Amino acid sequence: MAVVTRDVDVLIQLFRRLPPVERNIFLRLVVAGDDPNRVSEFSQGVARCPHCCKKDYVKNGKKDGRQRFLCRICGRTFGERAETVFYRSKKGLEVWYEYIRCMLNKLPLQRCAEECGICLHTAFSWRHRILGVLQAMMDKVMLNGVVQADETFFRLSFKGQKKLKGEFLGRVGVRQRRRGLSRDQVCVPCAVNLDGLSVGRVSNLGKPSGNDVLGVLDGRIAERSILVTDSNSVYQKVADVMGLSHIPVPSGMRCAAPRAERSPQAAHIFDVQTINSYHSMLKKLVNCRFHGVSTKYLNNYVIYHNFVNFAKGNFKSKCGVLFNFILEMPVRGGLRSLVRRV
Structure with a gap:
C-alpha cells in the first residue's frame, strides 16, 4: 500500500474542494505534463466528418499534440475540435474556462481580454461563439405555472x-x-x-x-x-x-x-x-x-441576460453548467453563421 505523505494529503484535500469542471481541467494537465495539448480534450471523440457528415473516418496522426482524422468518404481531414466552439482556437480549455468566469462576471471585453491574455477581437469572437451555442440551451426552455x-x-x-x-x-x-x-x-x-x-x-x-x-x-x-x-x-x-x-x-x-x-x-x-x-x-x-x-447581436445579449442575471443558481454552478454545455454541444454550419446568428 502506497504511503500518503503530508504534501499529497494537502493536494487531495485541495482537489476535493475544486468544482467538477476545474477537477477535469486539473486531471488533464496532470496527464499531459508540461503540454496540456498532449492529451485529448474531447473524450467522446468526433461524431462525424464536418465536411460530408459521414461517420466513416480513421485516425490520421497528430498536429500540435491534437488528434487528426481522415474521412474515408470525401478524403478530407479534420481535427478533434471540429464542429465545436473551440474550432481553430489555439488556446487551452483552462483559458476558455477563465473567459467564461469573466463573462459571467459581466466584465467588458477589454477586461476579459486582459484577464485571459487574448486580443480584443478574440474576446469579442469568443463571447458570440458562446452566446450562439447558449441559444440552443434556451430553445429547450419550457415555461409553466x-x-x-x-x-x-x-x-x-x-x-x-x-x-x-x-x-x-x-x-x-x-x-x-x-x-x-x-x-x-x-x-x-x-x-x-x-x-x-x-x-x-x-x-x-x-x-x-x-x-x-x-x-x-x-x-x-x-x-x-x-x-x-x-x-x-x-x-x-x-x-x-x-x-x-x-x-x-x-x-x-x-x-x-x-x-x-x-x-x-x-x-x-x-x-x-x-x-x-x-x-x-x-x-x-x-x-x-x-x-x-x-x-x-441583440438576441445574443437577451440570452446572455437570461442565463447570467435571471436564471437561478450560484456563480460556480453557472460556470460549470455553461462550460460543460459548450464542451458537449456540436456547432453546425460553421462559426461564421454562429457569430452572426440573430
Missing part, C-alpha cells in the same frame, strides 16, 4: 457601422430617434415564470401584432399555464391560440385577480412585477453595462 409576458423596446442600432446606404450614423450607429413608438424601435417580446426561467427574442420593428408575439412564445409555454400580462389586447389573442388562461392587469393597477375571485378576500392575486424587473435588468445590461449593442 404562472407566466408573465410583456414586450420591451430598444433603439434600432447599427453599432460598428458608421454608414448605412449612404446615411451617416456616427460612432454609435444609431439613427435619429423619432418621438413615440416607431419603426426605429426594436420590439423584444419576453416571458418569465416564478422559477427563474425566461424566454425572449427580437420579433419586429415598432408595435407588435399577435402573430409577432406568437412567433416568440408559441410552443414555449406549457399547457394549463396562467398567462399574466398588461391590458394589451394582443395577449388575449395569444392566450386563445395557445389555449392558456389569461389574466390582464388593467392599466394603472399593480395587480389583478381572476374574474371569479374579484373580491377583497381574493386568495390569488397576480401582477406583472417580475417581468417588469426582468426588463429593467435587461435594459441596464444592454444600455448601461455594454453601452448599447448592435441590433443584429
